[in-house]
Amino acid sequence: MPVLVVGSVALDSVETPFGKADNVIGGSATFFAASASHLSPVQLVGVVGSDYPVDQLEPLRARGVDLAGLEHAEGRSFRWRGRYRHDLNAAETLETHLGVFSNFEPKIPEQFRSAPFVFLGNIDPRLQLQVLDQVRKPKLVACDTMNFWIESRRPDLIELLKRVDLITLNDGEARQLTEEYNLLKAARWIMNRGPKLVVIKKGEHGAFMFTERTIFFAPAYPLESVFDPTGAGDSFAGGFMGYIARADDLGEQTLRRAVIYGSAMGSFAVERFSVGRLLEIGQRDIADRVREFHRLVSFEQEL
Amino acid sequence: MPVLVVGSVALDSVETPFGKADNVIGGSATFFAASASHLSPVQLVGVVGSDYPVDQLEPLRARGVDLAGLEHAEGRSFRWRGRYRHDLNAAETLETHLGVFSNFEPKIPEQFRSAPFVFLGNIDPRLQLQVLDQVRKPKLVACDTMNFWIESRRPDLIELLKRVDLITLNDGEARQLTEEYNLLKAARWIMNRGPKLVVIKKGEHGAFMFTERTIFFAPAYPLESVFDPTGAGDSFAGGFMGYIARADDLGEQTLRRAVIYGSAMGSFAVERFSVGRLLEIGQRDIADRVREFHRLVSFEQEL
Numbered sequence: 248m249p250v251l252v253v254g255s256v257a258l259d260s261v262e263t264p265f266g267k268a269d270n271v272i273g274g275s276a277t278f279f280a281a282s283a284s285h286l287s288p289v290q291l292v293g294v295v296g297s298d299y300p301v302d303q304l305e306p307l308r309a310r311g312v313d314l315a316g317l318e319h320a321e322g323r324s325f326r327w328r329g330r331y332r333h334d335l336n337a338a339e340t341l342e343t344h345l346g347v348f349s350n351f352e353p354k355i356p357e358q359f360r361s362a363p364f365v366f367l368g369n370i371d372p373r374l375q376l377q378v379l380d381q382v383r384k385p386k387l388v389a390c391d392t393m394n395f396w397i398e399s400r401r402p403d404l405i406e407l408l409k410r411v412d413l414i415t416l417n418d419g420e421a422r423q424l425t426e427e428y429n430l431l432k433a434a435r436w437i438m439n440r441g442p443k444l445v446v447i448k449k450g451e452h453g454a455f456m457f458t459e460r461t462i463f464f465a466p467a468y469p470l471e472s473v474f475d476p477t478g479a480g481d482s483f484a485g486g487f488m489g490y491i492a493r494a495d496d497l498g499e500q501t502l503r504r505a506v507i508y509g510s511a512m513g514s515f516a517v518e519r520f521s522v523g524r525l526l527e528i529g530q531r532d533i534a535d536r537v538r539e540f541h542r543l544v545s546f547e548q549e550l
Numbered sequence: 551m552p553v554l555v556v557g558s559v560a561l562d563s564v565e566t567p568f569g570k571a572d573n574v575i576g577g578s579a580t581f582f583a584a585s586a587s588h589l590s591p592v593q594l595v596g597v598v599g600s601d602y603p604v605d606q607l608e609p610l611r612a613r614g615v616d617l618a619g620l621e622h623a624e625g626r627s628f629r630w631r632g633r634y635r636h637d638l639n640a641a642e643t644l645e646t647h648l649g650v651f652s653n654f655e656p657k658i659p660e661q662f663r664s665a666p667f668v669f670l671g672n673i674d675p676r677l678q679l680q681v682l683d684q685v686r687k688p689k690l691v692a693c694d695t696m697n698f699w700i701e702s703r704r705p706d707l708i709e710l711l712k713r714v715d716l717i718t719l720n721d722g723e724a725r726q727l728t729e730e731y732n733l734l735k736a737a738r739w740i741m742n743r744g745p746k747l748v749v750i751k752k753g754e755h756g757a758f759m760f761t762e763r764t765i766f767f768a769p770a771y772p773l774e775s776v777f778d779p780t781g782a783g784d785s786f787a788g789g790f791m792g793y794i795a796r797a798d799d800l801g802e803q804t805l806r807r808a809v810i811y812g813s814a815m816g817s818f819a820v821e822r823f824s825v826g827r828l829l830e831i832g833q834r835d836i837a838d839r840v841r842e843f844h845r846l847v848s849f850e851q852e853l
Contacts, residue, residue, distance in 0.1 A: 333731060428636060431774045452755040453769065464769045464846050466756065471734045503849040537851070543767050544847040546806040548840070 248492040249288040249313075251385075252279045253353050253378050254368020254481070256293040256304075256317065260328040260342075261520060263335065263475050271521035272303050274325065275368035275391065278478035280312045281522040282485025282512040283366075285533060287492035290359040292316035292378075296324035296347040306526050316356050320347040335476050336450055355381040364492045366484055367411070369393050372403035379410050387497060389413040389444075391484060397424050408441035415446040415484050430455060431462075446487070446506065448480055456506045461499060465506045466543060468514035468536065475520050479513040482525060486512030504537075511536040551795040552591040552616075554688075555582045556656050556681050557671020557784070559596040559607075559620065563631040563645075564823060566638065566778050574824035575606050577628065578671035578694065581781035583615045584825040585788025585815040586669075588836060590795035592788075593662040595619035595681075599627035599650040609829050618659050623650040638779050639753055658684040667795045669787055670714070672696050675706035682713050690800060692716040692747075694787060700727045708743060716747035718787050724750050733758060734765075749790070749809065751783055759809045764802060768809045769846060771817035771839065778823050782816040785828060789815030807840075814839040 254276030260269045276293045283289050289312045295301065297319070308314055323346035329338045353374055361383050367375040367390035375390055382388075388411045396404055397420060404424070408414065414437060422428055425436040434445045434457035445457040451473070453466040487509035494501045511533055518524040557579030563572045579596045586592050592615045598604065600622070611617055626649035632641040656677055664686050670678040670693035678693055685691075691714045699707055700723060707727070711717065717740060725731055728739035737748040737760035748760040754776070756769040790812035797804045814836055821827040 429774060431772055449755070452752070455772065462772055462846060463849070464772070466767045466769065469734055469758065469765055469767070471732060500850050504852070507849055541849070541851050543765055546766070546810055546844070547803050548844050549807070 248363050248495045249290050250283050250364040250366060250488045250492045251290045251292065251355070251359050251362035251382070252276050252283070252366045252368060252485075253292040253355075253375070254279060254366075254370060255325050255348060256291075256295050256299070257325040257327055258299070259477060259521065260326070261475055261477050262330040264331070264333055265472070265474055266520070268475070268520040270326070272300070273327065273478060273521055275370075275481045277304075277307075278481035278516060278522060278525070279366060279368060279485040279488075280307050281525040282482040282516065283489030283492070284310045284312050285512070285528070285530070286486065286489030286508065289313065289489075290316060290362055292353050292355055292359065294318040294320050294347050294351045296320055296322045299324045313359075316354070316359055318351075318354070320350075322347040324348075329477070331476060335473050338477065353378050353381075363387070363495070364488055365389070366488050367391065368481065368484075369396075372396055372400045372407045375407050376403065376410070387412050387491060389415060389484070389488060391415050391480070392420065394420055394423055405440060408437065411442050413444035413446065414442045415448060415480070415487070417448045417450065417480065421447050431457075444502070448483060450476070450479070454483065454506060454510060456502060458499065458502070463503050463506055465510045465540065468510060468540065469543070470514060470517065473517045476517050477520075478516050478522070482516035483509040483513035486510070507537055507540050508533070511540060551666050551798045552593050553586050553667040553669060553791045553795045554593045554595065554658070554662050554665035554685070555579050555586070555669045555671060555788075556595040556658075556678070557582060557669075557673060558628050558651060559594075559598050559602070560628040560630055561602070562780060562824065563629070564778055564780050565633040567634070567636055568775070568777050569823070571778070571823040573629070575603070576630065576781060576824055578673075578784045580607075580610075581784035581819060581825060581828070582669060582671060582788040582791075583610050584828040585785040585819065586792030586795070587613045587615050588815070588831070588833070589789070589792030589811065592616065592792075593619060593665055595656050595658055595662065597621040597623050597650050597654045599623055599625045602627045616662075619657070619662055621654075621657070623653070625650040627651075632780070634779060638776050641780065656681050656684075666690070666798070667791055668692070669791050670694065671784065671787075672699075675699055675703045675710045678710050679706065679713070690715050690794060692718060692787070692791060694718050694783070695723065697723055697726055711740065711744040714745050716749065717745045718749040718751060718783070718790070720751045720753065720783065734760075747805070751786060753779070753782070757786070757809060757813060759805060761802065761805070766806050766809055768813045768843065771813060771843065772846070773817060773820070776820045779820050780823075781819050781825070785819035786812040786816035789813070810840055810843050811836070814843060
């Protein structure tokens with residue numbers, strides 16, 4: 248089952264305590280696709296400028312990412328430059344150039360409109376709503392967002408919540424959106440406004456999935472060295488949605504495993520700059536890491 | 551099997567966003583004993599001044615805490631006054647009066663010296679070493695420590711590490727002690743200096759247990775309202791050691807369950823001021839919460 252993703256396709260320049268990378272491929276749709284394509288076919292909608300090194304997206308196409316929805320516009324591509332300090336928790340944005348992204352209006356190709364699983368990457372909620380106007384009865388629609396939209400597009404975001412089944416956001420964003428410090432209360436606030444599923448990501452501290460009646464928690468994989476956290480959240484979303492699409496099921500056990508696949512893909516993403524590690528791994532690596540997650544948290548209950 | 555605990559028996563005055571409490575019973579040995587005594591007999595060694603409301607320790611005695619090692623000294627009891635802000639993560643110490651605690655020299659009663667399980671609460675490492683000189687071949691010795699001792703008593707602490715089987719400390723303390731930011735590297739640094747087991751507590755973000763070959767992670771229980779975090783770490787240690795003493799076993803599965811029992815007891819401790827909630831709960835509450843921990847993290851692997 249294919250997953251449709253709409254989001255940014257960018258060029259990132261990143262500095263971490265371990266090195267720097269200039270103008271490497273990035274963006275929410277790129278990380279999502281590199282991750283999800285290990286698990287299911289991906290249909291990508293986004294925009295790049297005339298300066299984009301599209302040949303670098305070739306490995307994505309080769310593994311089943313359909314780029315028919317990638318618009319090629321006149322002008323410069325979306326560029327982000329950021330830096331991480333020693334604790335790697337928060338990116339410091341040094342520069343953002345929207346370029347062609349500032350006039351982006353997502354056009355979903357006819358052959359993508361029946362995608363059963365849809366992920367609305369972190370873009371203007373107005374554009375996320377436009378995407379929903381173009382698709383036909385998906386089985387699951389998930390969205391991401393960020394502090395900038397929570398601040399500047401709150402009414403649109405609240406409108407969007409009514410129309411999505413799941414939202415992924417980080418703990419800071421959840422608190423900002425809901426004005427609840429406690430994450431259980433924040434999740435309930437959100438569920439009262441539409442989504443039946445809320446995934447709150449806490450970076451190196453793992454992720455919660457809230458359903459109407461259950462809470463599931465997955466730790467982040469304890470890596471000896473995190474190289475570059477850029478894209479971890481989108482890679483998580485890719486693993487999560489990719490696994491659900493592969494299973495074509497929305498039962499509790501599938502959703503729980505999806506969180507684990509998301510966490511696994513997020514843990515790979517941070518091991519190299521850009522999508523380097525995501526393009527390198529295979530099914531074996533993913534299965535191994537999922538097993539390690541199981542070993543990390545499992546304990547036998549007494550009889 | 552009894553657990554011997556040596557630590558502080560204090561009077562706490564605490565302010566949280568939800569209320570305040572003045573001169574309530576607290577201290578590492580008190581929280582530890584209130585927690586561990588649900589699971590095993592406890593032998594407590596500590597000191598109080600002539601102003602201590604010893605009758606308030608009666609509920610502890612009633613549930614199997616042997617207070618024969620509680621010294622009654624002339625002078626004022628150890629008092630701590632602290633405050634928590636909205637995020638409840640870090641206590642702000644407003645006042646500390648050591649009182650009789652400043653001349654404390656732990657004397658282990660003869661009938662406690664063969665305790666098979668020993669917990670050295672967060673006191674001067676020199677005193678922790680004195681305790682070890684008085685006990686006979688325990689099966690497991692665990693210790694706690696804090697930033698103050700890491701800074702002021704490093705050589706003694708390093709000496710102590712050679713003589714304990716397990717250390718519990720929080721993530722900040724682990725980083726301070728080892729000068730490693732990464733917790734895996736920090737745990738290995740510690741294990742290279744003695745302890746075969748390292749438990750790193752991350753407060754609301756859960757706890758890691760590192761053994762020579764495995765890593766186990768337990769989340770903190772997601773509570774809708776955390777009332778007062780004081781004593782959570784000592785209650786964790788009490789649940790952990792109490793469970794091990796009850797099981798009288800040091801196998802991997804027992805250790806994992808011990809971390810869960812520790813997390814469960816920590817989650818109860820923060821629901822009220824002082825040991826209020828710990829004295830209120832029963833076996834049923836504990837078993838229920840352990841089951842909820844299992845539900846929180848469990849997922850089925852695919853075949």
